[in-house]
Amino acid sequence: MDRNGHTLQGHSQKRINDYSEKIELSHLKRKTLYVNAILTLFIFPVLYLLNLIGASLGLIFIYSAMFLFVIIVNIAFYTYKDHFNNLKISMYITILGIYIIITSLMIDIVAPSIFTLLFFAYALVYLYQDKQAAILNNLLLFALGSMLILFYPESFNITTNQTGNIIYLITFLAIFVILLMLSSSVIINRRIHFYRKVAQIKEEELKTIDLLFDLQKKRDGNQLDDEKYYKQLSQFTEALSKRIGIDNVFEEKIDFLKALKSERKNKIRSINQSYSETDINELLQLALDKKHNQISYTLFKASQSNHIEIESSEVYSEKKSPSMRSIGDSRETKVVLFAILYILARTDRYLVESMSNEKFMKLLTESDFHQLIEPKILKIYLENYEVFDKIFSEAFEDKVTL
Amino acid sequence: MRELFYKIKNSELLSQAEVLRLKVTVVLIFLFIFGLLTIPTSIFEKLSINIIVFVPLSFLLLYVFTLLFLIGNKVRLAMHLSIYNFIGLTVYYVGGSSELYGYLVIFITLTIIIFYQDIYTYLIYGGIVTLYGIYYLSLNMDVMSGMGIINSSVSLSIYQFSLAGFYIVFLIHFILAESFYESLNKENLISEKYIQRYTDIILKLDAEIEDNQNEVYNDTQLENALKGISKFIYSFWEDDSSKIEEVVEFYQFLHTQDIAKIRNSNVLTGTTKQYIQELEKYLLYKNNHLAYLYFKLVSNKQLYESSQINKYYDNISDVFISQSNKIFALAITYLFFAQEKTQLDKWGRFNERLMHEEITELIKSKRFRKFVNFEEVNFYLNNIDLFERYLR
Numbered sequence: 001m002d003r004n005g006h007t008l009q010g011h012s013q014k015r016i017n018d019y020s021e022k023i024e025l026s027h028l029k030r031k032t033l034y035v036n037a038i039l040t041l042f043i044f045p046v047l048y049l050l051n052l053i054g055a056s057l058g059l060i061f062i063y064s065a066m067f068l069f070v071i072i073v074n075i076a077f078y079t080y081k082d083h084f085n086n087l088k089i090s091m092y093i094t095i096l097g098i099y100i101i102i103t104s105l106m107i108d109i110v111a112p113s114i115f116t117l118l119f120f121a122y123a124l125v126y127l128y129q130d131k132q133a134a135i136l137n138n139l140l141l142f143a144l145g146s147m148l149i150l151f152y153p154e155s156f157n158i159t160t161n162q163t164g165n166i167i168y169l170i171t172f173l174a175i176f177v178i179l180l181m182l183s184s185s186v187i188i189n190r191r192i193h194f195y196r197k198v199a200q201i202k203e204e205e206l207k208t209i210d211l212l213f214d215l216q217k218k219r220d221g222n223q224l225d226d227e228k229y230y231k232q233l234s235q236f237t238e239a240l241s242k243r244i245g246i247d248n249v250f251e252e253k254i255d256f257l258k259a260l261k262s263e264r265k266n267k268i269r270s271i272n273q274s275y276s277e278t279d280i281n282e283l284l285q286l287a288l289d290k291k292h293n294q295i296s297y298t299l300f301k302a303s304q305s306n307h308i309e310i311e312s313s314e315v316y317s318e319k320k321s322p323s324m325r326s327i328g329d330s331r332e333t334k335v336v337l338f339a340i341l342y343i344l345a346r347t348d349r350y351l352v353e354s355m356s357n358e359k360f361m362k363l364l365t366e367s368d369f370h371q372l373i374e375p376k377i378l379k380i381y382l383e384n385y386e387v388f389d390k391i392f393s394e395a396f397e398d399k400v401t402l
Numbered sequence: 403m404r405e406l407f408y409k410i411k412n413s414e415l416l417s418q419a420e421v422l423r424l425k426v427t428v429v430l431i432f433l434f435i436f437g438l439l440t441i442p443t444s445i446f447e448k449l450s451i452n453i454i455v456f457v458p459l460s461f462l463l464l465y466v467f468t469l470l471f472l473i474g475n476k477v478r479l480a481m482h483l484s485i486y487n488f489i490g491l492t493v494y495y496v497g498g499s500s501e502l503y504g505y506l507v508i509f510i511t512l513t514i515i516i517f518y519q520d521i522y523t524y525l526i527y528g529g530i531v532t533l534y535g536i537y538y539l540s541l542n543m544d545v546m547s548g549m550g551i552i553n554s555s556v557s558l559s560i561y562q563f564s565l566a567g568f569y570i571v572f573l574i575h576f577i578l579a580e581s582f583y584e585s586l587n588k589e590n591l592i593s594e595k596y597i598q599r600y601t602d603i604i605l606k607l608d609a610e611i612e613d614n615q616n617e618v619y620n621d622t623q624l625e626n627a628l629k630g631i632s633k634f635i636y637s638f639w640e641d642d643s644s645k646i647e648e649v650v651e652f653y654q655f656l657h658t659q660d661i662a663k664i665r666n667s668n669v670l671t672g673t674t675k676q677y678i679q680e681l682e683k684y685l686l687y688k689n690n691h692l693a694y695l696y697f698k699l700v701s702n703k704q705l706y707e708s709s710q711i712n713k714y715y716d717n718i719s720d721v722f723i724s725q726s727n728k729i730f731a732l733a734i735t736y737l738f739f740a741q742e743k744t745q746l747d748k749w750g751r752f753n754e755r756l757m758h759e760e761i762t763e764l765i766k767s768k769r770f771r772k773f774v775n776f777e778e779v780n781f782y783l784n785n786i787d788l789f790e791r792y793l794r
Contacts, residue, residue, distance in 0.1 A: 011711075012702075019714055027582055034574060045563060052556055113557040116564035119509055123571035127578070171439065172506045175432060176513055182428060183517040186413045186421060187579075198586050201593040202714040207701035208600040214704070215607050216743070216752070229737055236733055236792035240785060249726050282727045286734060294711045298718055299735055301596060302773040303744035303756065306764055308595045315588050322683070322691035331639065332649040333680040337692070339631040340653075340684065343624060344696050350608045352700050359703075367702040372695065380638050391634060395627035 012203050019199035020192075021084055028087045028130075029078070035094060035127050036074050042124075043067045046105070053109060063101065070097035091133055095125050099140045106144075110152060118145055119176075126184065129191060134184040138177045145173045200368065209297050211352070226288040230254055253283060260287050323372040338377050346392055357389040423477045425518055429484045430468060432514070436491065437461055457494045461487060481518055485527050488514050492531065496538055504542075505561065508535040512569065521576040532569040536562050601697055602689045607752050609687070625654060653681050661685075719775040732778050736761060736793045758790050 043064070050060050070093065077090035102121045106114050118141055125137040149169045237250035256275070260283075275283070285295050324337055345363075348354050355363070361382070364370045370378055381388060409416065409424050416424065464487040471480035488511045496504035508531055515528045539561045629650050636646040652674075661682050665675065683691040715721055718735060722728045738744075739761045745754035756764065764770055765782055782789060 015711070015713060023586065030578065030582070034578060038571060038574070049556070049560070111557060111560075113560035113564075116505075116509075116561055120564045120567040120571070123568045123575075127571065127575050129575075129579070168503060169506070172503065172510065175436065175510055176506075179428075179432060179510075179513045179517055182410060183513075183519065185410060186425070187519060189411075189413050190421070194583070194586060198590050198593075199714075201590055201597070204698060204701060205593050205596055205600075206711065206714065207704040208597050208604075208697055210704040211697065211701050212600050212604055212607075215604060219607060219611060220743070225741075229734075229741070232737065232793055233730075233733055236788060237730075239788050239792060240729070243785070243788065250730060253726070253730065278723065282722050282724060285721060286727065286730055288734075294715070295718065295721075295731065295734065296738070297711070298716060298773065299738040300742075300744060301716065302718075302735070302770065303739055303742075303764075304596060304599050305769045305773070306767065307599055308592060308769070310588065310591060310595065314591055315584060321594065322694045324695065329680050330677070332636070332646055333677070333684070335632050335635045335646060336628070336649055336653050336681070337684050337695075338635065339628050339650075340686070340692065341695060341699065342631060343627050344686075345699060347624075350604060350693075350696070355700075355703070363699060363702050367699075369699055369702065372698075376638070377635060380635055384634070387634060388631060391630035392627050395630055396623045 012207075015206075016196065016199040016203050019202055020195040023195045023198060024192075025084050025087065028084070028091070028128075031128050032074060032078060032087055032090065032094075035124060036071060038124055038127075039067065039094070039098070040071060046101070049105075049109075055108070059108065063104070066097065066101050066104070070094055070101075073097075088130075091128055091130065092136070095128075095133060095136055095140075098124055099144065103144055106148060115145070115148055122180070126180065129184065129188055131188050131192075134181065134188060138181045142173060142177045146170055149173070205301070206297055209300050212300075213296075215352075229288050230258055253286075256283055257287050260284070324377070325372065325374045334374050334377060338373065338381070342381075342388060343392065347396070357385060357392070361385050419477065422481060422518070423472065426468070426472050426477055426480045426484055429481075429488075429514055429517065430465070430472070433465060433468075433484060433487055436488075436510070437465070457490075460490060464490065481520075481523070485511075485515060485518075485523070489527070489531065493534075496534075505535065505539065505565075508532075508538075508565065509568065512572070516572055519576075519579075521580055524572065524576055528569055528572070532565055535565045539565070597694070597697075598689065601693050603746065603752050604697065605687065605689055605693060606746060606750055610751050625650075628654075649677065649681075652677060653684075656681055657685055716772050717775070718773055719778050728778060729781065732774065732782060733789070733793060735765075735774070736782075736789050739764070740794050758794060762786065 046063060046067075047060060050063060073093050074090045077086040080086055098121045102117050105117060122137060122141045125133060128134075149166055153166060234251065234254050237254070238248055241248040241250065285293070287293055324334060324341075326334075329337070342360065344350075345355055345360050346357070364373070364378070365382075406424070406427065409420075410428075413421055413424065464483055468480045468483040468487065471477070471483060492504075492507045492511045495507045511531050512528055515524050515531070518524075539558055629647060632646050632650050633643045636643060656678065661678065664670065665678055670678075686692065718731050719728050722731055739756045740758070741755060743753055743755055745756060746752055747754040762782075765774070765779055770779070
């Protein structure tokens with residue numbers, strides 16, 4: 001646990017969660033746009049239908065107001081703030097709005113054909129692909145559909161064999177709802193998992209660069225010469241200011257960055273009182289500290305971009321990342337793989353320092369890594385980790401006789 | 403059944419092929435219930451004896467074939483057959499005396515097709531079913547309008563609108579999901595490629611410092627530990643440890659061999675070749691699956707304590723609002739490239755810095771747009787002489 005009380009994986013998990021939410025937000029924004037575009041188009045056939053059945057102006061006005069309300073709420077939440085919860089609230093209001101409009105239509109125009117508009121409403125809400133929205137959608141469709149069948153059977157031409165026909169209609173509805181519920185459950189689960197996977201790989205990227213920086217430092221020592229860096233930056237910005245004909249605003253920033261090195265974090269504000277919080281946060285990004293300075297990670301990544309090639313066929317193929325539970329591997333191979341991985345982690349390999357048995361177990365259980373291990377092998381290890389340690393220790397003390 | 407629910411609940415952990423298998427299984431269960439509910443009613447319908455015999459028979463045949471293809475791992479074919487079976491039932495039901503129910507079955511069939519979540523399947527089969535439904539409606543309007551305040555032509559329009567609207571909205575869903583999945587998949591793939599590149603550099607750094615490439619075969623400590631642990635794990639399956647010992651020895655032996663050469667050897671048995679194929683992914687000191695898994699594991703130790711990094715970003719320009727800070731960031735980018743070792747030299751050592759021309763080429767490249775915006779690239783090109791003179 002660190003000074004701020006975060007657990008071992010706290011910062012990582014927070015970054016992963018934030019990024020997953022960011023992806024979800026961008027997806028939700030897109031879906032909100034699509035649903036509202038379709039809803040706007042839906043106004044015209046509804047008003048046309050009301051006109052056809054000779055509805056009063058008052059009724060036409062009420063329906064127009066209902067549509068407008070839903071759309072205005074969506075626009076307000078969409079533009080108000082780029083925040084996840086706002087879009088979620090607008091999503092719930094839209095779902096309820098759509099169902100209220102359709103229910104009102106079913107009450108005003110009692111006919112079997114209006115009942116089918118429920119399916120259209122269902123499809124529209126399905127677009128959101130959200131867990132809570134899917135539950136609400138299925139519940140509303142089933143409840144409203146069943147109520148209509150039970151209380152207005154005459155609107156379905158049901159005059160003979162009432163009970164049998166009602167059971168049939170409700171069975172149809174149930175099959176429809178269950179299938180689509182299963183379908184959305186599978187899609188939503190996979191979608192959330194995929195968002196997390198994309199976020200996790202970003203974290204992995206960051207950590208692998210961090211490891212690389214550590215190893216490079218181990219080889220070369222601390223090579224980043226910040227004095228030289230700042231001197232060059234100072235000369236460059238001076239020449240640049242002259243060329244573009246402005247005051248040298250950069251010098252002050254360089255002084256601030258130099259002073260940062262010797263100041264404690266809580267004293268940063270005192271270096272230059274005129275800087276706002278945003279200014280300071282931006283300048284902190286530019287401080288020359290290769291480890292633990294975010295821009296260095298991005299710059300290192302950028303420096304490798306000329307070596308990254310993606311074939312378009314790769315985007316469409318389902319490539320599974322390496323795992324220790326690969327279906328193609330025999331049991332013996334999986335056993336050897338776990339054993340070699342354990343030994344690698346417990347010894348100084350690839351310039352990485354060895355770790356204790358406890359640390360190894362902690363890494364397996366506290367990270368998502370355990371998902372990659374064959375469950376039975378993981379269980380054997382977790383239940384006998386002391387035996388693993390004993391075999392390892394004896395082997396590396398040359399006590400084992402085979 | 404419990405296993406089925408468990409799989410649905412944890413479907414995110416399954417591969418696409420496994421999910422498809424799961425879906426076909428679910429559809430088969432529904433098909434069975436649906437067939438059981440609908441086919442016996444044909445006795446009460448005024449249908450010819452041929453139809454009464456033909457429909458259940460073809461339903462059963464298709465059902466059995468779907469099941470066989472599913473068992474025989476031809477899952478995609480099984481998926482198509484299950485759709486045909488549902489379409490067959492729809493046509494049969496639509497031909498019966500309950501027109502409204504026939505119309506509802508069209509929705510059920512569309513739902514089955516949607517359930518498979520395959521855009522092309524939906525586009526073709528879904529399109530055919532929708533067109534058939536619209537045509538069917540125009541033929542049976544009089545009996546379907548029911549009681550109410552609207553006349554049959556208005557009713558017809560509503561029925562057709564609901565069906566076409568349902569189809570189009572789901573089509574939009576497929577297109578939306580497909581494009582979003584594609585962009586995320588690309589992002590994921592690019593990150594994997596970067597990790598592969600970093601792993602390559604780490605391995606090169608390792609090879610430079612430690613001369614341990616051939617130690618695996620000679621390292622008795624490693625051999626003892628590997629045998630001991632492997633035998634212990636294996637004992638939970640089998641008492642006889644000779645097989646696992648043989649595999650461990652073979653694994654170590656492979657480190658001394660040119661795999662490409664021995665893989666094509668005619669002397670080796672099929673089993674040996676199979677083990678070569680499996681084990682070569684896990685050989686030490688190569689940028690392979692083992693390296694991926696090892697660095698994935700140990701990288702979890704990294705950045706525990708750091709709260710300074712609070713999000714992932716690639717575009718340097720987007721991080722800064724102030725124009726002067728953007729210019730500053732660009733200058734630091736150049737400095738980093740020019741002064742830090744970021745490349746492998748011609749001997750494969752991680753020792754090279756980028757030259758001015760290489761930096762310019764990199765900044766101008768299309769791939770670099772992910773890291774800096776077009777405006778910053780233009781700024782760099784307009785002041786390229788200053789960058790070279792003061793920051794090299």
